[in-house]
Amino acid sequence: xxxxxxxxxxxxxxxxxxxxxxxxxxxxxxxxxxxxxxxxxxxxxxxxxxxxxxxxxxxxxxxxxxxx
Amino acid sequence: xxxxxxxxxxxxxxxxxxxxxxxxxxxxxxxxxxxxxxxxxxxxxxxxxxxxxxxxxxxxxxxxxxxxxxxxxxxxxxxxxxxxxxxxxxxxxxxxxxxxxxxxxxxxxxxxxxxxxxxxxxxxxxxxxxxxxxxxxxxxxxxxxxxxxxxxxxxxxxxxxxxxxxxxxxxxxxxxxxxxxxxxxxxxxxxxxxxxxxxxxxxxxxxxxxxxxxxxxxxxxxxxxxxxxxxxxxxxxxxxxxxxxxxxxxxxxxxxxxxxxxxxxxxxxxxxxxxxxxxxxxxxxxxxxxxxxxxxxxxxxxxxxxxxxxxxxxxxxxxxxxxxxxxxxxxxxxxxxxxxxxxxxxxxxxxxxxxxxxxxxxxxxxxxxxxxxxxxxxxxxxxxxxxxxxxxxxxxxxxxxxxxxxxxxxxxxxxxxxxxxxxxxxxxxxxxxxxxxxxxxxxxxxxxxxxxxxxxxxxxxxxxxxxxxxxxxxxxxxxxxxxxxxxxxxxxxxxxxxxxxxxxxxxxxxxxxxxxxxxxxxxxxxxxxxxxxxxxxxxxxxxxxxxxxxxxxxxxxxxxxxxxxxxxxxxxxxxxxx
Ligand SMILES: [Zn+2]
Numbered sequence: 001x002x003x004x005x006x007x008x009x010x011x012x013x014x015x016x017x018x019x020x021x022x023x024x025x026x027x028x029x030x031x032x033x034x035x036x037x038x039x040x041x042x043x044x045x046x047x048x049x050x051x052x053x054x055x056x057x058x059x060x061x062x063x064x065x066x067x068x
Numbered sequence: 069x070x071x072x073x074x075x076x077x078x079x080x081x082x083x084x085x086x087x088x089x090x091x092x093x094x095x096x097x098x099x100x101x102x103x104x105x106x107x108x109x110x111x112x113x114x115x116x117x118x119x120x121x122x123x124x125x126x127x128x129x130x131x132x133x134x135x136x137x138x139x140x141x142x143x144x145x146x147x148x149x150x151x152x153x154x155x156x157x158x159x160x161x162x163x164x165x166x167x168x169x170x171x172x173x174x175x176x177x178x179x180x181x182x183x184x185x186x187x188x189x190x191x192x193x194x195x196x197x198x199x200x201x202x203x204x205x206x207x208x209x210x211x212x213x214x215x216x217x218x219x220x221x222x223x224x225x226x227x228x229x230x231x232x233x234x235x236x237x238x239x240x241x242x243x244x245x246x247x248x249x250x251x252x253x254x255x256x257x258x259x260x261x262x263x264x265x266x267x268x269x270x271x272x273x274x275x276x277x278x279x280x281x282x283x284x285x286x287x288x289x290x291x292x293x294x295x296x297x298x299x300x301x302x303x304x305x306x307x308x309x310x311x312x313x314x315x316x317x318x319x320x321x322x323x324x325x326x327x328x329x330x331x332x333x334x335x336x337x338x339x340x341x342x343x344x345x346x347x348x349x350x351x352x353x354x355x356x357x358x359x360x361x362x363x364x365x366x367x368x369x370x371x372x373x374x375x376x377x378x379x380x381x382x383x384x385x386x387x388x389x390x391x392x393x394x395x396x397x398x399x400x401x402x403x404x405x406x407x408x409x410x411x412x413x414x415x416x417x418x419x420x421x422x423x424x425x426x427x428x429x430x431x432x433x434x435x436x437x438x439x440x441x442x443x444x445x446x447x448x449x450x451x452x453x454x455x456x457x458x459x460x461x462x463x464x465x466x467x468x469x470x471x472x473x474x475x476x477x478x479x480x481x482x483x484x485x486x487x488x489x490x491x492x493x494x495x496x497x498x499x500x501x502x503x504x505x506x507x508x509x510x511x512x513x514x515x516x517x518x519x520x521x522x523x524x525x526x527x528x529x530x531x532x533x534x535x536x537x538x539x540x541x542x543x544x545x546x547x548x549x550x551x552x553x554x555x556x557x558x559x560x561x562x563x564x565x566x567x568x569x570x571x572x573x574x575x576x577x578x579x580x581x582x583x584x585x586x587x588x589x590x591x592x593x594x595x596x597x598x599x600x601x602x603x604x605x606x607x608x609x610x611x612x613x614x615x616x617x618x619x620x621x622x623x624x625x626x627x628x629x630x631x632x633x634x635x636x637x638x639x640x641x642x643x644x645x646x
Contacts, residue, residue, distance in 0.1 A: 025481075
């Protein structure tokens with residue numbers, strides 16, 4: 001059912017930031033991913049960058065109990 | 069005559085906001101733009117306000133009209149109520165308050181107002197105003213699609229539910245203020261207007277209270293250049309509304325920014341001066357459009373009169389909108405007539421992503437004395453936004469089977485070419501399966517009373533031995549929020565040349581099937597609505613599917629094996645449930 005290029009599900013970074021799982025669709029003519037829910041659109045590099053920026057700002061990936 | 073866009077610039081003033089209000093007035097008058105001044109009830113007690121607005125009326129021809137949106141503290145006290153929003157007040161008290169304000173208006177100005185406004189006005193309020201004050205020509209009746217998402221975006225605190233109505237000017241029905249009247253008998257007598265024009269794409273994909281002709285709303289969205297304070301979007305926004313003149317015989321646009329947004333005293337971190345600057349630029353831009361003869365400025369009641377003289381009751385309106393802010397080519401196409409409002413989304417293969425049936429003419433009056441309480445949302449039967457679309461939710465689309473392998477067209481992008489207010493061509497889409505390419509196109513023709521003739525034409529198949537099947541696929545439900553309405557009591561029907569089979573909805577997941585079906589039907593007695601899919605092509609398998617609790621929908625499907633050049637034609641009709 002999912003037709004994006006990589007064969008695995010890629011979630012929209014903008015919708016993910018709103019706590020929503022929305023799987024990007026792939027346009028093979030333009031070689032880009034796009035969201036059917038919001039207006040996100042871009043290549044895999046852009047998807048990954050935006051997801052990483054969001055995650056970097058959202059989580060502190062460190063042991064909480066070893067911090068002190 | 070070349071179609072024009074008629075513009076109302078509306079300023080609301082009370083007792084303590086005359087300074088920013090006058091700033092707005094000056095910006096408009098500097099650009100030769102006259103305004104409609106909505107007097108808030110607090111203003112009746114302010115000599116300053118009354119003097120100022122009388123002066124503005126005399127000098128510039130601005131119209132003084134009445135804001136009914138919020139009841140003043142004194143009046144609330146005198147009726148012993150805490151509710152301040154007019155459409156949410158018990159109707160017996162509401163009527164008395166309206167009479168009080170109209171009479172006060174007469175006392176102060178020597179005439180009754182010819183235009184009124186609230187964020188929401190229900191049918192019984194419009195009917196009451198028309199019966200008692202027939203001089204009222206126009207009313208702001210709703211905030212287009214400021215329902216569910218705006219609620220969530222405002223800390224779930226902003227109770228403003230008028231989803232599913234018209235985006236432009238219309239003749240409200242006596243039975244339901246968000247439904248366009250079908251004929252003269254049904255018209256409530258007051259032209260309905262929206263509170264602001266909205267971005268007709270962001271209204272689906274984002275919060276539409278952030279993307280409108282209201283410059284401070286756009287600032288709130290931070291959709292401007294953070295370094296320079298420039299906001300190209302606001303100009304594109306006006307231009308995109310002007311584009312709609314290609315499809316309709318006129319356009320309506322209003323700018324309604326309350327004075328508070330021109331001050332530093334807002335919830336924004338930007339200073340009021342930014343909104344003032346953008347407001348100024350917007351008015352200058354409108355002035356330019358006036359000089360190009362594309363825009364005409366009117367007051368609210370002037371427009372109401374123009375509209376009743378020039379636009380026939382029942383005239384459909386369309387909106388063919390493109391993304392002008394996120395940099396994609398996404399397109400949304402909207403259509404409204406007295407029986408339905410429908411939106412097609414280019415990012416999901418031109419599928420119907422939102423469908424509001426009006427044929428049932430259900431009562432949507434609001435207040436503590438109604439079953440609706442606060443909820444004036446017009447029920448949807450398709451809302452991809454609220455009830456899922458692409459992955460098994462509510463949607464109307466085409467599915468294609470290439471050698472029995474299913475392919476949902478909603479997973480492809482496409483665009484629309486609109487013809488007037490009655491037809492769209494959906495740009496050909498190619499789907500590929502195991503190296504086989506299938507190209508098809510779709511045409512949707514509207515009949516003006518809830519009917520859509522849908523033609524799917526198979527243009528090309530790369531492998532002539534491939535078996536290609538088209539399935540017109542319609543999955544509906546009903547509700548006004550994300551949560552499902554109770555579907556028990558709904559009916560599914562299927563007819564062929566011989567007989568009709570019927571199934572009552574019990575969440576049983578059953579199905580009805582006919583090899584040579586002629587008509588499929590889903591009946592929603594809860595909203596007085598039936599959706600009928602008539603099959604106009606031969607040799608079509610029909611199926612009507614009952615859903616179940618985890619997937620609560622009614623699915624109608626019309627399947628046909630296709631040869632190159634052939635068409636699958638169906639007519640989808642929204643009608644009153646019999
Ligand atoms: Zn998204």
